[in-house]
Amino acid sequence: MQDIRHPDIDQVYIDGQFVVPHGSEWFELHNPATEQTIGRVRLADTEDARRAIAAAKAALPGMKRSSRQQRIDLLERLRAAVAARQDELLEAIVEEYGAPAARSRWMAEYPVMVIDQAIETLRHFEFERRAGGATVRLEPVGVAGLITPWNSDAGFICGKLATALAAGCTTVIKPSELSALQTRMVSEALHAAGLPPGVFNIVTGRGEVVGAAISASPDVAKISFTGSTAVGQAILRSGAESFKRVTLELGGKSPTVILDDADIAQAVPLVIGAGFMNSGQACIAGTRILVPQSRKAEFERAIAEAVRATKSGDPRETDTQIGPMVSERQWQRVQRYIRIGLDEGATLLAGGEGRPEGLQRGWFVRPTLFGDVRNDMTIARDEIFGPVLAIIPYRDEAEAIAIANDTRYGLSALVITADPARGERVAAQIDAGRVLVNTLAHEPQAPFGGMKQSGLGRESGRWGMEAYLETKAVLVAG
Numbered sequence: 001m002q003d004i005r006h007p008d009i010d011q012v013y014i015d016g017q018f019v020v021p022h023g024s025e026w027f028e029l030h031n032p033a034t035e036q037t038i039g040r041v042r043l044a045d046t047e048d049a050r051r052a053i054a055a056a057k058a059a060l061p062g063m064k065r066s067s068r069q070q071r072i073d074l075l076e077r078l079r080a081a082v083a084a085r086q087d088e089l090l091e092a093i094v095e096e097y098g099a100p101a102a103r104s105r106w107m108a109e110y111p112v113m114v115i116d117q118a119i120e121t122l123r124h125f126e127f128e129r130r131a132g133g134a135t136v137r138l139e140p141v142g143v144a145g146l147i148t149p150w151n152s153d154a155g156f157i158c159g160k161l162a163t164a165l166a167a168g169c170t171t172v173i174k175p176s177e178l179s180a181l182q183t184r185m186v187s188e189a190l191h192a193a194g195l196p197p198g199v200f201n202i203v204t205g206r207g208e209v210v211g212a213a214i215s216a217s218p219d220v221a222k223i224s225f226t227g228s229t230a231v232g233q234a235i236l237r238s239g240a241e242s243f244k245r246v247t248l249e250l251g252g253k254s255p256t257v258i259l260d261d262a263d264i265a266q267a268v269p270l271v272i273g274a275g276f277m278n279s280g281q282a283c284i285a286g287t288r289i290l291v292p293q294s295r296k297a298e299f300e301r302a303i304a305e306a307v308r309a310t311k312s313g314d315p316r317e318t319d320t321q322i323g324p325m326v327s328e329r330q331w332q333r334v335q336r337y338i339r340i341g342l343d344e345g346a347t348l349l350a351g352g353e354g355r356p357e358g359l360q361r362g363w364f365v366r367p368t369l370f371g372d373v374r375n376d377m378t379i380a381r382d383e384i385f386g387p388v389l390a391i392i393p394y395r396d397e398a399e400a401i402a403i404a405n406d407t408r409y410g411l412s413a414l415v416i417t418a419d420p421a422r423g424e425r426v427a428a429q430i431d432a433g434r435v436l437v438n439t440l441a442h443e444p445q446a447p448f449g450g451m452k453q454s455g456l457g458r459e460s461g462r463w464g465m466e467a468y469l470e471t472k473a474v475l476v477a478g
Contacts (some may be wrong), residue, residue, distance in 0.1 A: 003038055021203070031096070063168050075115055082158060096178075101315070136472070207227075223245075255404035307367045
């Protein structure tokens with residue numbers, strides 16, 4: 001694992017130009033697989049956020065007047081420019097985030113996919129509808145603040161941006177400072193697309209500084225945020241002052257419900273795929289594994305064997321399935337939860353504290369599985385955001401559904417069964433924005449978002465588009 005020192009990133013993107021930010025704080029970037037510093041980024045501040053919002057506000061009238069075809073043309077230019085940087089983006093994802101080969105290639109391709117999805121939604125979207133004697137028009141909400149996380153930087157930037165532009169909004173984007181290399185690459189690609197100045201602005205900075213300024217500004221009509229529930233609550237409180245429209249995609253503690261008729265050979269790969277998705281750093285990760293008490297020992301043995309066979313290590317090695325945690329802080333967080341699991345009496349079936357065998361540096365976590373977990377334990381309640389799974393037994397189907405729903409979250413769930421019709425019946429009773437039955441497939445046109453403290457509103461497809469639009473009814477005397 002060789003580190004490359006990158007030049008300092010000392011510019012943000014405001015009003016169609018790369019400019020030196022007013023902010024003067026420097027933030028170090030690290031390769032999480034080696035812990036070495038690979039560069040620095042100069043962070044934007046409140047003044048930079050104000051300038052970006054002003055640029056977006058000035059560009060809004062022109063964007064609101066644009067036609068469907070003009071927006072499609074704009075998005076197609078965007079798509080081509082992002083596609084041209086895929087290989088470079090892939091390298092940045094591996095170096096800066098540590099995603100293994102199985103994940104990083106998809107992460108580099110996903111930005112193009114989400115732009116394609118926005119184009120497809122825009123082609124068929126009805127901006128004008130009839131309701132009795134009224135014409136109902138869906139119009140751009142205004143300037144949108146897009147606040148994105150570090151666990152899929154380019155994908156979140158491009159997905160939120162493409163949908164906002166398709167709706168006719170202008171944007172101010174606040175990406176995570178942990179993903180500055182990827183953000184710089186995306187910014188250059190978007191600039192190459194030749195969008196009108198002010199239509200998109202990107203200001204990398206701290207959430208409590210730049211994110212807070214965007215959330216508080218009366219000139220920002222909408223916030224779309226993906227991240228932690230605690231930050232989502234703060235955004236909601238701040239946005240209430242100006243009645244912002246808010247879409248929040250927040251945390252999760254997703255259940256994987258294995259029904260008593262499940263085939264073990266089918267179930268175990270789905271359990272591992274759901275639980276260790278994105279190295280465990282995924283809001284939808286299925287970290288609570290609900291198994292029938294009658295088959296508890298059987299599933300514990302099979303899942304533990306699969307967890308022990310899952311390689312955590314160098315993301316550049318083709319057989320690596322779990323890469324490093326994004327930062328030392330995240331690594332320490334995961335270690336703390338493993339200790340909590342042991343302290344609360346859970347049985348360690350695989351993994352445990354520390355790095356995987358043979359690794360002396362890097363923020364790598366041993367893939368970990370706990371048994372004898374009760375749903376009131378901390379490791380069953382809190383979102384750990386790492387490769388730590390918990391097996392929770394249940395007596396019958398009714399109790400399985402009750403345990404699945406006994407959480408403050410409601411983002412995603414997985415049901416595994418030999419009977420798809422039974423799986424659908426169980427899925428209908430689980431409180432989650434998305435429930436999968438015998439699959440980990442993604443449907444880009446379906447709405448995505450959470451119930452309870454997993455968020456507000458939905459992204460993707462026409463539901464995602466409508467979140468950037470206001471409804472106006474027009475009645476004309478005959």
